[in-house]
Amino acid sequence: MLKSIATTAALLVVHANAACECGYKTNTGQTWQYSVETDFSKLNTLEWAATTDWAISNLVRQATVDLNYTTNNVAVSNGKLQLLCSAYNATTDSSIRSGQIRTTRQDILYGSFRASYSVMALSPGSVAGFFFYANDTQEIDIEIQSKMNNQTVHLGNQPTQSTDVYLPNKGVVTGMHDYRFDWLKTETKFYLDSVPAGGFTKDTPVVDGTISFNMWGNGGSFSGPQTPTTDNVMSISKIALYFNTSDSTESAKWEKACKAVKKRPVCVVDRVGLSTNTTAPATGGGSAGTSGGHSSKSKGRKGKGRLSWGGLRKILPVGVAAAAYHV
Ligand SMILES: *[C@@H]1O[C@H](CO)[C@@H](O)[C@H](O)[C@H]1NC(C)=O
Ligand SMILES: *[C@@H]1O[C@H](CO)[C@@H](O)[C@H](O)[C@H]1NC(C)=O
Ligand SMILES: *[C@@H]1O[C@H](CO)[C@@H](O)[C@H](O)[C@H]1NC(C)=O
Ligand SMILES: *[C@@H]1O[C@H](CO)[C@@H](O)[C@H](O)[C@H]1NC(C)=O
Ligand SMILES: *[C@@H]1O[C@H](CO)[C@@H](O)[C@H](O)[C@H]1NC(C)=O
Ligand SMILES: *[C@@H]1O[C@H](CO)[C@@H](O)[C@H](O)[C@H]1NC(C)=O
Numbered sequence: 001m002l003k004s005i006a007t008t009a010a011l012l013v014v015h016a017n018a019a020c021e022c023g024y025k026t027n028t029g030q031t032w033q034y035s036v037e038t039d040f041s042k043l044n045t046l047e048w049a050a051t052t053d054w055a056i057s058n059l060v061r062q063a064t065v066d067l068n069y070t071t072n073n074v075a076v077s078n079g080k081l082q083l084l085c086s087a088y089n090a091t092t093d094s095s096i097r098s099g100q101i102r103t104t105r106q107d108i109l110y111g112s113f114r115a116s117y118s119v120m121a122l123s124p125g126s127v128a129g130f131f132f133y134a135n136d137t138q139e140i141d142i143e144i145q146s147k148m149n150n151q152t153v154h155l156g157n158q159p160t161q162s163t164d165v166y167l168p169n170k171g172v173v174t175g176m177h178d179y180r181f182d183w184l185k186t187e188t189k190f191y192l193d194s195v196p197a198g199g200f201t202k203d204t205p206v207v208d209g210t211i212s213f214n215m216w217g218n219g220g221s222f223s224g225p226q227t228p229t230t231d232n233v234m235s236i237s238k239i240a241l242y243f244n245t246s247d248s249t250e251s252a253k254w255e256k257a258c259k260a261v262k263k264r265p266v267c268v269v270d271r272v273g274l275s276t277n278t279t280a281p282a283t284g285g286g287s288a289g290t291s292g293g294h295s296s297k298s299k300g301r302k303g304k305g306r307l308s309w310g311g312l313r314k315i316l317p318v319g320v321a322a323a324a325y326h327v
Helices: 002-017 045-050 248-260
Strands: 024-026 034-039 054-056 059-061 067-069 074-077 080-085 096-103 108-120 127-135 138-145 152-158 161-166 177-183 188-192 195-200 210-216 232-245 267-269
Touching (some): 074 096, 127 177, 152 188, 210 232, 232 248
Parallel strands (some): 024 267, 080 210
Antiparallel strands (some): 054 096, 059 067, 080 096, 080 232, 108 232, 152 161
């Protein structure tokens, strides 16, 4: 009996060692301290509602037509996070109802950000965004405009750097694609379906912020030329963010936790595009990407949630914990 408890304890230690205590190394050679990995194909609505990694926006921005981020326009269904920009009717609607989520962490300072999603827009007037944001001059964007031809993607460092590029292999945005941007100290680099798609040095952000996804319209020239006449949807199947913190106290904790483990496991994010394969190195012992360390897999752990959730949260009885969740 005692022996089996001891064995179990030993296994738990091995397991803890195998988490990514010393960060995540990407195929382009950077190592990042933290991850947020959210796989909607493996996440049910309750688990999604309980996660503290993401906040759903609930706010109105004045614009040509007011932009209304509402929790009603964010849902997990069919294994995807659905962000909706609703059809707008000038007679009955005072705003364009839109959907947005953002990381609860606001201390993201440099990183490699990946997501797999599709955009179905039957009318012009909306934009699907995947971006880093601190303020209007500290922002990195991947945006798909529904007024474009379903094949181009708008990449930019706000406010002055941008370019429109085609998806590789004549891909169309209505299909599922891997979108990635790396924010480094002196430049940003973009990848579409793992293929390098250029980048910028000028206007590279230098302050910390958040990562967001949204599907929005505001009647302005960028989302326009008109308001959407159909419900336009961005469907996200997986998000994988690897990044460093701006917080020196957090960073010191991270250093300490890394030094505390014997084998110093650095997990390898080995695909160019979206990681579907976060693996500990052979010396790390066991599979990585499970609970513990600095990895956050949207399993509703306590701690980082600093923002209140909107509608989805309210349907949960207080104290409901998400079930164990593995990528
Ligand atoms: C991220 O932070 C870690 C720990 O301070 C550091 O070793 C690493 O070089 C940083 N990554 C980049 C790309 O700057
Ligand atoms: C907009 O709403 C009005 C009032 O309900 C309705 O009469 C009209 O047909 C709607 N327009 C469209 C394009 O659906
Ligand atoms: C924003 O959308 C919500 C949900 O549909 C609605 O209740 C609210 O009235 C809207 N706000 C504005 C300013 O249109
Ligand atoms: C994008 O594709 C959808 C679905 O095939 C189509 O209905 C829509 O008209 C296309 N939009 C543009 C701008 O080509
Ligand atoms: C954005 O943040 C940067 C860095 O803190 C600051 O210099 C700049 O003035 C801010 N810009 C706006 C538009 O607030
Ligand atoms: C994941 O990476 C490991 C180590 O590089 C490799 O052996 C394995 O085949 C990969 N699995 C998949 C599904 O790509």
